Amino acid sequence: MNEATWALVGVTFILTILTGWYAYEAYRERAERNRPVLTFQLISWAPRIVKLRIQNVGNGAASNIKGTIESILNDGIASVPWSYSLLASGKYEEFGFPMPAGTATQDRFRLDTIKSKIIEVNANFTYKSVLGQSYLLQDSIKVQQLTDDWLSSKMLVTEDHPDRLLPHIAKALDGIAKALDELVRNTSK
Numbered sequence: 001m002n003e004a005t006w007a008l009v010g011v012t013f014i015l016t017i018l019t020g021w022y023a024y025e026a027y028r029e030r031a032e033r034n035r036p037v038l039t040f041q042l043i044s045w046a047p048r049i050v051k052l053r054i055q056n057v058g059n060g061a062a063s064n065i066k067g068t069i070e071s072i073l074n075d076g077i078a079s080v081p082w083s084y085s086l087l088a089s090g091k092y093e094e095f096g097f098p099m100p101a102g103t104a105t106q107d108r109f110r111l112d113t114i115k116s117k118i119i120e121v122n123a124n125f126t127y128k129s130v131l132g133q134s135y136l137l138q139d140s141i142k143v144q145q146l147t148d149d150w151l152s153s154k155m156l157v158t159e160d161h162p163d164r165l166l167p168h169i170a171k172a173l174d175g176i177a178k179a180l181d182e183l184v185r186n187t188s189k
Contacts, residue, residue: 033059038062039139050109053093054137059184063129065127066083068124068125072120119142120141
C-alpha cells in the first residue's frame, strides 16, 4: 500500500471515530432532554383536606413505575404498593395517605386525622424513560412539620379563610409550567 492509501485509511478511521462519538453525544442529549422526572408532593385540596401527588415534571414519559408509599405512624407503619404503566410529561396521580386497616376512606385525606396519626410519609419508586433508562425516586415528607408550617404561614386554605394564597400560587405555578412546556415544544420544532 502506498502513502495515499494509508492516508485514506487513517482519515476514514478518524471519521468513523468522530461519527461514532457524535452519534453517542446526540443520543445522550436526546435522552437527557426527554428524561422523565417524578416528584412526590403533599397538596392542599380543600379546607383541611390534603392529598399526595406523584407528578412527572420532566420532558419525557415515565413508564413501568413501581414502588411503595409508606406512612410512618405514631404506632407503626402503613404501606401501599403503587404501580402505573405510563405517566406522561406534566401528568400526575393523586391519592390518600396510607393508613391502618379499617380507617375510613375520607380520613385518608383529612388534615386533622393525618396530623394525629402520621409522622412521615415516604415514597420509593423505580421508573424508566421511553429509551429504557432506569431512574429512582426516593422522597420523604415530614407531615407534622410541613402542615404546621403551612398553617402558621396563613397560606393553607381553611374553612374560615378559603381565600388564602396557597391555591392561587399552585394555580399560577401550574400555568407557568404549562407555558414553559409550550415554549420548549415550540423551540424544539
